[in-house]
Amino acid sequence: MVKSIKSGRGYRDLTVKVKTARGRKLSSKLWLERQLNDPYVKRAQVEGYxxxxxxxxxxxxxxxxxxxxxxxxxxxxxxxxxxxxxxxxxxxxxxxxxxxxxxxxxxxxxxxxxxxxxxxxxxxxxxxxxxxxxxxxxxxxxxxxxxxxxxxxxxxxxxxxxxxxxxxxxxxxxxxxxxxxxxxxxxxxxxxxxxxxxxxxxxxxxxxxxxxxxxxxxxxxxxxxxxxxxxxxx
The missing domain is CATH 3.40.50.150 (Vaccinia Virus protein VP39)
Structure with a gap:
């Protein structure tokens, strides 16, 4: 889950860290972490793309x-x-x-x-x-x-x-x-x-x-x- 904190300009996302679950490869962990923290992924969700x-x-x-x-x-x-x-x-x-x-x-x-x-x-x-x-x-x-x-x-x-x-x-x-x-x-x-x-x-x-x-x-x-x-x- 992405957490947010309030700043002077509104809300900004905290960096999301993904734990290495049993059976999950490191490459999968890094990919997921990158997706969760990618500003363009978030923008796409917000703008409906x-x-x-x-x-x-x-x-x-x-x-x-x-x-x-x-x-x-x-x-x-x-x-x-x-x-x-x-x-x-x-x-x-x-x-x-x-x-x-x-x-x-x-x-x-x-x-x-x-x-x-x-x-x-x-x-x-x-x-x-x-x-x-x-x-x-x-x-x-x-x-x-x-x-x-x-x-x-x-x-x-x-x-x-x-x-x-x-x-x-x-x-x-x-x-x-x-x-x-x-x-x-x-x-x-x-x-x-x-x-x-x-x-x-x-x-x-x-x-x-x-x-x-x-x-x-x-x-x-x-x-x-x-x-x-x-x-x-x-």
Whole structure:
């Protein structure tokens, strides 16, 4: 349980310590302790987001402004749905912004995701041969944005995990080439390391601008960052 004490600015949380229970590994204890003390986890709970990752896309969009009213957006590996939640009001998917274009957010994942008002969610393996055609059918055309916060399952081996996530990101990029409208944007999580150079070369051929950003909400001890490629050449 998180305890609070009153300070001059209101309430602040005390750091939560987790006891090492019988059968609980030290790594599990440290992970749980980090979750309980993570300010973004707490903010996500307060603001109704499904995970702390929602703040990553918020911060990326604050800088690069790709989630605009009327945009057609595809969220690859969308579970648990935080990025879709953020996208709905920004692209005006519910039509709540009078006089603004109404956008579409399409989330796809291998597993079922709880419904999100304003978002269209499908169970789909985006690596299937006809996945791009299905997505374009559901969107009613091509996408303005393809984004991905996907990460491959961890093996515990740093180099192997790096190669896995970069391979996943590269596959997502090729999917984006098939479904993006000219001028579109691709946003994806990558890991710092040597293999990202090949992906960057590929993206620079296909997009006018390619940048990297580590959002403030990304954990300081994480090697993750995000590639933002804008101006798809078609």
């Amino acid at each position: 499904r995970g702390r990752a929602a703040f990553k896309i918020l911060e990326l969009d604050e800088k690069y402004r790709f989630l605009v009213p009327g945009a057609r957006v595809v969220d690859l590996g969308c579970a648990p749905g935080g990025w879709c939640q953020v996208s709905v009001p920004r692209i005006n998917a519910l039509g709540e912004k009078s006089g603004k274009k109404v956008g579409t957010i399409l989330g796809v994942d291998l597993q079922e995701v709880e419904p999100i008002p304003g978002a269209e969610i499908h169970v789909l393996d985006f690596m299937e041969d006809d996945a791009d055609e299905k997505v374009k059918t559901w969107l009613g055309g091509k996408a303005d944005v393809v984004m991905s916060d996907m990460a491959a399952s961890s093996s515990g081996h740093k180099q192997t995990d790096h190669l896995r996530i970069m391979a996943l990101c590269e596959t997502a990029a090729y999917f984006a080439f098939d479904v993006l409208e000219e001028g579109g944007t691709f946003v994806a999580k990558v890991l710092a390391g040597g293999a990202e150079g090949d992906l960057q070369k590929l993206l620079k051929q296909k997009f006018k601008n390619v940048a990297h950003m580590k959002p403030p909400s990304s954990r300081a001890d994480s090697s993750e960052k995000f590639v933002i490629a804008t101006g798809f050449r078609g």
